[in-house]
Structure formats: C-alpha cells, structure tokens
Amino acid sequence: MHAATEPVPYIELQNTLLDVKSIEALWCYRASSSLPQLILPDGRMDLVAHCLPAEDGVLTRVWLALAGPADQPGTLNAIVGQVSVGVRFRIGWGGLCLGVQPAMLRNRVMVGRDVVRQTGVRAEPILEATTVPALRDALVNAVHVITNRARPGPTHERALAAIAEMQAAPPGERRGWVRHDAAPRTLRRDVLVAAGLPLRSLAGILRFQRAMRLLKAGEMRSLGELALEAGFSDQAHMTREFRRFGGFTPSLPQAAPIVG
Incomplete structure (x- = not known):
C-alpha cells in the first residue's frame, strides 16, 4: 500500500485564545511552488488570511477568503512564497459564527471585499497587518470576538x-x-x-x-x-x-x- 503523505508547507499552530468548542484548528500554509495544491473536502468552513511577504518579511499584500463546506475536491492556486493563515471552524459552527448560510457557500470560496461585507469579522487589523505574526494575531483576535457572541438556538x-x-x-x-x-x-x-x-x-x-x-x-x-x-x-x-x-x-x- 502507498502511504498518503501530507505536504510539509501545511502546519497546525498552537491555539490558546480561540474557543475549542467552535474552533478546530489554527493553521498556516506556505506555498513552495506554483503547482495547484489539492484540497480535500472535510465538511468544515475556514476563514483564511492570505498574504505576500517581501524578502524582509514585510507584507506587500493581504486579502481574506472564506471557504465554505465542501463535498468535492478542490485546488488552491497560490503564488510562490504566499503565506496563508487560517481558522478552521468545527462542523456546524462556521455559519453561526460568521453570520452566513453555509449551504450558500457549498463548494465555493468567497474572496476579498465580499468576505468583509457578508461576515461580522472586523477586517481592518487583518488587512493592515505588516508581518505574518501580526496577521495571525489579528485574525485570532477577530475570530475570538465573533465566536464569543455566537449563540446557537x-x-x-x-x-x-x-x-x-x-x-x-x-x-x-x-x-x-x-x-x-x-x-x-x-x-x-x-x-x-x-x-x-x-x-x-x-x-x-x-x-x-x-x-x-x-x-x-x-x-x-x-x-x-x-x-x-x-x-x-x-x-x-x-x-x-x-x-x-x-x-x-x-x-x-x-x-x-x-x-x-
């Protein structure tokens, strides 16, 4: 049998602030090539901050994406050196925390200004971050706020x-x-x-x-x-x-x- 190997650029980060009841993981992905990365369906929703760091580590571009629940394989077409920091919501929590209908995002990825308009996430600190650690902290803080106010009926x-x-x-x-x-x-x-x-x-x-x-x-x-x-x-x-x-x-x- 062939073992399924996981690409090295993807890691899950230590999470001490986010609510484990609604958040499954804080993760980071660094694109080491321009080849499409296979993304397997897992039923979850992810709020992702993508960025492009310069050689000195300063971010030259930041944009948000919201990946809906998927039941089909997909691909990520990234730029070499692109860093993505994401928060993976537990199944059933993403739509509640973000104020969106998960079924409307099935097998879809919302990108850019639409994420800001359609969700309750305070995006300014994320989009204005100048380093990857600052981006991570801003994303965590923003998600911390929306998960704290989420109340399932x-x-x-x-x-x-x-x-x-x-x-x-x-x-x-x-x-x-x-x-x-x-x-x-x-x-x-x-x-x-x-x-x-x-x-x-x-x-x-x-x-x-x-x-x-x-x-x-x-x-x-x-x-x-x-x-x-x-x-x-x-x-x-x-x-x-x-x-x-x-x-x-x-x-x-x-x-x-x-x-x-």
Missing part, C-alpha cells in the same frame, strides 16, 4: 449534538443521531442548515478523512483492512468514495493536507 444545538455524536461513533456503527427525539427528516434538515451539507454526505466525508489519516499513518496491511477499519461496507465502497471525495483511488492516494 435550540434547533442548531440539536444539529450540533447530532454532528458530534456522528463524529464520535465508532466506524461502521449506526450513527448516534438516530437516537434523538426529533424525527429523522427534521434532524436531517437541521444538520443541513447548520453545516451546509446533507447528513449522509457528512458521514461519507468523515469516513473518507478517517481513511486518509490511516493511510498517512501507514499501519494498514491491505486495502481490505483499511476499508474495514475506516467503516466502509467493503473495499469497492471505499474506492467509490475515494473517487468521489478525492478524485483518486486508495491504492494511489495524492498528497493533501489531512484534517486531524
């Missing part, structure tokens, strides 16, 4: 609980969301509104991401063992899901940042 709380149970359920087991008092159709609607993706798609994405983490670890002896451990019904099912969410097969995985 009862239906959103129910969706968040269902998503959390789905993520915690052992691979292959029937998902915990069926235990809720709400009718399955109501709960599926709540999850769609909160996360911007159908619950079934979310389950497939989580299964795919788990399989990619196992591939990266290189501990599976066969594709059949990988399919079983990741929660697929069989190897053929895993191959279909890899083609859907990654555009490749598990026997020939491509390098991409992997959540978790």
Whole structure:
C-alpha cells in the first residue's frame, strides 16, 4: 500500500485564545511552488488570511477568503512564497459564527471585499497587518470576538449534538443521531442548515478523512483492512468514495493536507 503523505508547507499552530468548542484548528500554509495544491473536502468552513511577504518579511499584500463546506475536491492556486493563515471552524459552527448560510457557500470560496461585507469579522487589523505574526494575531483576535457572541438556538444545538455524536461513533456503527427525539427528516434538515451539507454526505466525508489519516499513518496491511477499519461496507465502497471525495483511488492516494 502507498502511504498518503501530507505536504510539509501545511502546519497546525498552537491555539490558546480561540474557543475549542467552535474552533478546530489554527493553521498556516506556505506555498513552495506554483503547482495547484489539492484540497480535500472535510465538511468544515475556514476563514483564511492570505498574504505576500517581501524578502524582509514585510507584507506587500493581504486579502481574506472564506471557504465554505465542501463535498468535492478542490485546488488552491497560490503564488510562490504566499503565506496563508487560517481558522478552521468545527462542523456546524462556521455559519453561526460568521453570520452566513453555509449551504450558500457549498463548494465555493468567497474572496476579498465580499468576505468583509457578508461576515461580522472586523477586517481592518487583518488587512493592515505588516508581518505574518501580526496577521495571525489579528485574525485570532477577530475570530475570538465573533465566536464569543455566537449563540446557537435550540434547533442548531440539536444539529450540533447530532454532528458530534456522528463524529464520535465508532466506524461502521449506526450513527448516534438516530437516537434523538426529533424525527429523522427534521434532524436531517437541521444538520443541513447548520453545516451546509446533507447528513449522509457528512458521514461519507468523515469516513473518507478517517481513511486518509490511516493511510498517512501507514499501519494498514491491505486495502481490505483499511476499508474495514475506516467503516466502509467493503473495499469497492471505499474506492467509490475515494473517487468521489478525492478524485483518486486508495491504492494511489495524492498528497493533501489531512484534517486531524
């Protein structure tokens, strides 16, 4: 089996200020080439500050991007030397914190002034930052403000609980969301509104991401063992899901940042 290697330029940074209930990671990516970087769907939303540092480290350009929840693979076309600092929201929290409808951003990336107009983020300190550390701190401070004021209502709380149970359920087991008092159709609607993706798609994405983490670890002896451990019904099912969410097969995985 081939191990799925993660590109070196992507790292997750220490996060001591942001609320772990709503924020999954603070991350940084530095483009070392002009080749498109594969981005795998993970069901999350990311608020990203892109910048171009000069040789002395001073930023010559800063712009914002908001990546919506995706159920398709995408690519990042970056400039060599471009640095991106991002905040990844937990599934179901991005739209609530940012004041946008996740479904409207499905498989889309909002860029530039539209991000400022459509969200509650105070963008001035981010856009005026002159160094990467200052940019990171400004982004963290801005997200800290919006997460502190985010208050999920009862239906959103129910969706968040269902998503959390789905993520915690052992691979292959029937998902915990069926235990809720709400009718399955109501709960599926709540999850769609909160996360911007159908619950079934979310389950497939989580299964795919788990399989990619196992591939990266290189501990599976066969594709059949990988399919079983990741929660697929069989190897053929895993191959279909890899083609859907990654555009490749598990026997020939491509390098991409992997959540978790």
